[in-house]
Amino acid sequence: MNTILHNLLATGIKIGGGIVGTKLVSGGWKLATGHSAPKDATDETLPIVEALAFAFVSAGIGALLKVAGQRGAGKAIGKIEAKTGRNIDNEV
Template sequence: MSDKLWSLATTGTAIGGGIMARKVIEKGWALVTDGTVPDNPENPEVNWGEAIAFALISGAVVQLAKVMINHKSTQAYAKRKGHLPESAAT
């Protein structure tokens, strides 16, 4: 697999992982709070504290999922090819 193809595949996988993480967070949030996800802060019925807490938690978890996916895929690439991809070697 070329470095460019690997980079494209890793990016797609990370985006997919982020989307899946977001869906899990939304379901978990609704389950724990017995309510809906506060995803529209323009709505006057949304509690600001709840909206901020949700944004912080979901952002951190989604980013963590992306970093983990990129890290593991880089390890797999290096193991298979014997060197880091160009994008990770800098």
């Protein structure tokens, strides 16, 4: 199911999830390390191990949010189609 509506819903879910994910990663990083999340990977005072760890954590959260967004949009479209009894494929 790769409809325009699906893509729009998935994009909206990913944007919202990205905002929440950024807050979660930043808060979790501060809790785990005791200092703020790195803002600039080119900062020479930032240890490379810390920069890489933050990059891996952020990328993992981003990948999870992408999958959740796509699945959430698919479920939403399925519910709409079940409720209306119509296939809304490419109607937007």
